[in-house]
Amino acid sequence: MSLQLMRGNEAIAEAAIRAGCRCYFCYPITPQGELVEYMARELPTRGGEFLQAESEVSAINMVYGAAAAGVRTMTSSSSPGISLKMEGISYMAGARLPGVIVNIMRGGPGLGNIAPAQADYFQATKGGGHGDYRLITLAPSTVPEAAELVMEAFELSDRYRVPAMILADGMLGQMMEPVELPEPVDPADIPARPWALTGAKGRDPNVVLSFDLDPQGLKKMNQELQAIYRQIQHNEIRWEESHTEDAELLLVAYGTMGRIARTVARLAREEGIRAGLIRPITLWPFPYDPIRQAAQSVSTVLTLELSAGQMWEDVQLAVGQRADTPFYGELGGVVPTPRQILKEVKRYVSS
Amino acid sequence: MEQGVVFAGFGGQGILLAGKILARAGMEHGLHVSWLPSYGPEMRGGTANCTVVLSDKPIGAPIVDTPWALVAMNAPSLDRFEPQLAPGGAAVINSSLVKRDLERTDITGIQVPVTTLAHNLDMPRASNMVALGALIRFLDAVPQEAVVQALSREMEERGRESLIEGNRKALELGYEEAGKVLDGS
Numbered sequence: 001m002s003l004q005l006m007r008g009n010e011a012i013a014e015a016a017i018r019a020g021c022r023c024y025f026c027y028p029i030t031p032q033g034e035l036v037e038y039m040a041r042e043l044p045t046r047g048g049e050f051l052q053a054e055s056e057v058s059a060i061n062m063v064y065g066a067a068a069a070g071v072r073t074m075t076s077s078s079s080p081g082i083s084l085k086m087e088g089i090s091y092m093a094g095a096r097l098p099g100v101i102v103n104i105m106r107g108g109p110g111l112g113n114i115a116p117a118q119a120d121y122f123q124a125t126k127g128g129g130h131g132d133y134r135l136i137t138l139a140p141s142t143v144p145e146a147a148e149l150v151m152e153a154f155e156l157s158d159r160y161r162v163p164a165m166i167l168a169d170g171m172l173g174q175m176m177e178p179v180e181l182p183e184p185v186d187p188a189d190i191p192a193r194p195w196a197l198t199g200a201k202g203r204d205p206n207v208v209l210s211f212d213l214d215p216q217g218l219k220k221m222n223q224e225l226q227a228i229y230r231q232i233q234h235n236e237i238r239w240e241e242s243h244t245e246d247a248e249l250l251l252v253a254y255g256t257m258g259r260i261a262r263t264v265a266r267l268a269r270e271e272g273i274r275a276g277l278i279r280p281i282t283l284w285p286f287p288y289d290p291i292r293q294a295a296q297s298v299s300t301v302l303t304l305e306l307s308a309g310q311m312w313e314d315v316q317l318a319v320g321q322r323a324d325t326p327f328y329g330e331l332g333g334v335v336p337t338p339r340q341i342l343k344e345v346k347r348y349v350s351s
Numbered sequence: 352m353e354q355g356v357v358f359a360g361f362g363g364q365g366i367l368l369a370g371k372i373l374a375r376a377g378m379e380h381g382l383h384v385s386w387l388p389s390y391g392p393e394m395r396g397g398t399a400n401c402t403v404v405l406s407d408k409p410i411g412a413p414i415v416d417t418p419w420a421l422v423a424m425n426a427p428s429l430d431r432f433e434p435q436l437a438p439g440g441a442a443v444i445n446s447s448l449v450k451r452d453l454e455r456t457d458i459t460g461i462q463v464p465v466t467t468l469a470h471n472l473d474m475p476r477a478s479n480m481v482a483l484g485a486l487i488r489f490l491d492a493v494p495q496e497a498v499v500q501a502l503s504r505e506m507e508e509r510g511r512e513s514l515i516e517g518n519r520k521a522l523e524l525g526y527e528e529a530g531k532v533l534d535g536s
Contacts, residue, residue: 003379005384005386115391175387176371176385177385178383259410262411263411263412266411338412
């Protein structure tokens with residue numbers, strides 16, 4: 001086993017190359033600059049193309065082009081830059097193109113700041129672009145998990161021909177942890193792309209489009225998309241659960257807040273509060289059922305986020321009237337310490 | 352065992368690298384580690400800090416309420432982080448630049464003139480290693496040899512083999528100086 005101490009941004013870049021990403025397009029933005037630098041340095045030496053586009057809009061449309069040509073491809077940015085990519089992401093969803101988009105979230109709205117935040121949950125999971133589409137959304141909470149989920153994102157995106165997003169934040173992008181890097185994917189194991197635009201020699205031409213001017217035709221295209229989304233919801237929900245068996249209070253948190261919540265749960269247990277934790281790993285598809293199950297036996301389900309309460313809406317949908325569903329969040333790039341959160345936990349236990 | 356360490360000082364004093372070498376040494380010594388930098392819109396001469404967590408269990412929060420140890424390379428760093436330290440913990444204080452003692456009595460002050468000592472070694476940029484050496488005299492989670500090894504590997508990877516010897520000396524000097532404070536030896 002060989003461990004390397006890596007930044008989240010670097011681990012994501014290296015994992016993408018190992019997943020077979022051979023075209024990466026970007027426009028730089030903090031706090032994911034190291035991801036761009038790593039790709040600029042490494043990808044051209046490992047058989048790939050690195051291109052810094054003139055804008056985020058341009059970069060996502062290059063991803064569209066590379067994906068249509070059958071290449072594993074990725075772009076990365078941070079919140080305001082991701083907003084600019086939304087049109088292209090919707091087009092990819094409509095054209096059934098696989099590809100990975102990394103959002104290292106920062107404080108918003110607007111230009112916001114470069115501190116860690118989780119306020120792009122709605123944008124990622126509820127359709128930041130137009131139309132009835134979904135993004136497979138994966139939320140790592142540690143650097144090694146980020147590397148693992150990048151590999152997973154390419155696999156899932158290819159398997160279903162649905163774009164996938166890695167939703168992390170500035171803290172995960174900037175921090176270093178030991179990583180055991182995954183083995184590189186054998187190009188022979190990457191699923192065939194008989195639909196890709198590869199020159200049409202000896203076969204009928206392929207067409208990659210995100211439109212159908214005939215409403216009946218577009219209806220059919222949408223129905224096919226929805227059928228794929230149902231399959232993904234059925235097959236691909238991922239979450240981590242700890243100490244839910246005897247819990248009196250359930251914490252739900254993802255990403256950076258998810259790992260802080262692990263410490264909070266431990267501190268709470270040390271003080272005699274039986275806290276459990278569910279950490280959604282896929283934000284879409286969302287783990288409604290596991291949360292509903294765990295909520296049966298607790299009085300309180302406390303959602304923790306670095307936002308004003310976005311995932312909270314999904315938690316409320318899952319829990320319904322089974323338990324109280326309070327919320328604790330920090331705004332604007334402020335990250336609470338475990339003991340600050342523990343204070344909140346105690347408030348709900350004593351009431 | 353879970354210990355949080357904060358390194359803080361001016362940008363350019365090698366704060367982030369000192370933290371990284373400690374984290375790397377911890378990793379190579381078999382511990383779980385995390386390294387979290389402050390990364391605001393900072394510039395040379397501004398303030399910088401990073402938090403390293405060393406643990407025998409997987410690390411939840413990489414931010415720490417009550418650090419076990421602090422390296423304060425300048426006065427604002429001591430002002431900011433002294434109140435946060437855990438009782439029983441310690442602060443390595445760069446006494447070349449910080450002209451005050453600790454206000455608290457429940458933590459140990461390790462006064463080492465790291466800037467001056469690094470200058471005396473003719474390695475002015477190795478003040479961070481003098482401070483790291485002093486720190487690990489107090490921390491028992493990571494042995495000195497592991498830190499020396501992590502330092503060597505880090506310099507090799509950066510193509511700076513020629514700096515290993517001087518930095519190792521700086522580290523050892525800090526270790527000895529802290530011993531004078533901690534053990535009176």
